[in-house]
Amino acid sequence: MLVKSENVNSSAATDGRALVARDPVGPEVPRAFTPSDEAELRRLQDRHGIVTRLEGNAVRRRALLLRDQHRFVQKYGVASINAYAESLGFKHLAATLVLHLGAQLLLNINMQEAAEGERDALQHEVSQLARALATLAARKGEHDHLNDDAFVDWYRAQGRISGLAKNYLEANRAAKADGKKADSVPTKTPDEQVAEMFDNPAALEIDAVAGIASGQEGVLIFRHEGDKLRLIPLTANKATIIGLAGYAPCPLTAAPADLRFYRAMLLAGAAFVPDETSDIPIEDVPEGDVANDSYDMLPAYGMYLVERGRFSIAHARRDDGLILEIIPSVDLGYSMKGECFIDNFTRRRLNGRLVGEADAALFGLNPVEGVAAPVTIAGQTKTVTFTSKADGKPVNLIIKPRQMGTVWTYRVSPAFAPIASVIMSPETVAAFDGSFMKVLLRQQKDRAVTITVGSKGISFANGKAAAAPFDADAQGDAKVQVMLDDLRRAMVGLLPLPMTDGLTWQLDPNGLLLIEAATEVATYRVFVQTLEPNREQPTRSRALRERVQSLPKSDAPAAAAA
Known part of the structure; x- marks a missing residue:
């Protein structure tokens, strides 16, 4: 039994010094740990391991995201990124930061539209990224050659993103003495x-x-x-x-049609169904905890199905989102029947070689019988081989049977049956782009947009605002609601296409809105989820989305014998 002691060191008080706080409890008597004590200790140890691991994973994810953002800027160039951002309504609001506009675009934060109460916090976030990117550009010789693990270590050593941003400020102050900017873009001779x-x-x-x-x-x-x-x-x-x-002409002007189609498909897939993360944690969530941003989530990258005579692209492991169908208008040299797909590794490798105009054009300089990529077919597997004239190295697009493991995705259900449609002429599309599209780009808050098709054409109403009508050739009558973010992503992807005609809109109030455009090489069909009626909160309908899972692996010897 522990006894409370009242003893106090009186000499400390008598010589004028402050009293030193002492534990009034006497010598502690050790006691043995009970099983419940040991269980509590193990819980603390487990929680420490989880928190440490999640903190480390969060730092790694942030480092690799920053590296990808840096590579994006290096790949497309500041001028191109700024021009694209300005076309979407972003404004450059920091004269001393060359990368400020690009940072707004990467973060999808339009400072011009920021609410007054949020402006300071958003400005800090944008400026910090712009400064960090400038530091990475200025010091790329230190990290460009590093693998991911080494880059994460380098990132930590620099003080993470805040340290890189601080480094920019220090470098900028030092450079001002020489009349230079720390993030100035090197000028070519x-x-x-x-x-x-x-x-x-x-x-x-x-x-x-x-x-x-x-x-x-x-x-x-x-x-x-x-x-x-x-x-x-x-x-x-x-x-x-x-x-x-x-x-000067586009480097792909005279390229074979199949090369232009595959490049267009890859660009469209990234625009409409970008690689993101799901809300499914990689690790089991401890009892009593909830999954949040500190957890590593499974990827929700684009899944490319090749079936029904088309490429169908939607997110993996995500119940909501756009579905894109691309139907080639050129002969690709093979049938798209069966149930096939393009795996993520193959798609990423091909994307890295065909996205840049100049790089892609090099694959079309040695056409074979009018096509850039000859096809080899073995069963249901098709191998499309592109060969660059620059280095003679081939890169393959492999379309193979749909065996995706545990990954699942969505495609449009055959039950999709629109009851109303409208054709927007190119002139009406231009009018939409110059008016209601600006409304979509300005809005920061996601809300319901009402789309109505009737005898006079088509109209759009943002929330409770008055409808914006557009004359168009319409058939049938229907009204649907979609989320603003979904419609904005669809239109941002469609409007820049080199369309040969206008846009077609088809409405099925049971679950989907279809927006269709055509170019010389393909027809693009973007499906947007409509909202369920009579719901207190906007709820996307999943009625016309068909879930797609992996095909069972066949027994090759048994199949051959049969």
Whole structure:
């Protein structure tokens, strides 16, 4: 039994020093741990392991996300990213941060539309990312060659994202003494810019022309005159030549149609169904805890089904989201019947080689019988082989039977039966893009959008706001509601397409809205979930989404014997 002691060190009080707090309890008597004590200790040990692991995983995820954001900026360039962000309504609001607009786009935070009470916090988040990205760009020689594990260690050593942002500020202060900006984009020399123009795979080569010295650059204008081509050389310096760069043809202008289709499919898949995470934790959640952002979640990447004569793309492990169908308008050299898919590894590898225009064009310089990629078929498996003229290295697109393990996804149910449709002309699409699309881009809060089709055309109402009508050729009458975020993602992906006509809208109030567009190489069909009627909170309908799981593995020897 422990006895309370009242003894106090009186000398400390008498010499004027402050009393030192002492435990009034006497010497503690050790006691043995009971089974319940040991169980409590084990729970604390387990919780420590879980928290430490989750904290470490959170740091790793943040580091690798930052690395991917940096690589995205390096891949597409600040000018292209800024131009795209501005086309979506983002504004550059930080003159001293070159990457501020790109950071807003990557975070999907439009500072111009931020509420007054949230502006400071959002500005901090955007500026911190812009500064960290600037530091990564300035010091890429330190980390570009590192693998993921080594990069995470490097990221920790720099003080994580806040440390990288601080490094930018310090570097910027030091650079101001030399009149430079820490995040300024390195300017290429005129010689480098002109050389890049002549590397365009769409360039034409003709025999040497008398009067033009070998190795000389200049500008020519031409006119066809019967079987002759009249050329007129113009005096032009490098600055003039560089100023005309915007008139150069797309590197893929003369590329085979199959190459242009596959590249368009990959770009559309990333736009409509980007790789994200699900809400399913990788690890079991301890009893009494709930899954939150500190948990590692299973990926919800795009699943590419190849069946029913089309490519069908939707998220893995996610019950809601857009479904994209792409129907090729060109002959790909094989049938898309059966139940097949493109695995994620194959798709990512192909994506890395075909997304960039100049890189993709190199795969079309050696066409075989008019196609960039010959096909090899073995049973239901099709192997489409692209070979780059630059290095001669092939990359394969493999379409194989749908054996996806435990992964599941969705496709459109055959029960989809629209009762109303409307065709928007190109002029009406332009009017929609210039008016109601701006409403979708401005809104920060997700809410219901009402779409109505009737004899006078189609109209859109954002929340309780007045409807915006558009004249169009309509059949049937119907009204549906969809979530603003879903409609915005669908339209942001569709409107930039090089459409050969307008947009077609089809409404099935039982669960889906279809928006369709066509280009020279494909037809794009985007399915948006409608909202269930008479619900207190907006609820996406899943009635017309068909769940797709892996096919059972067949017994090869038994199948062969049969």
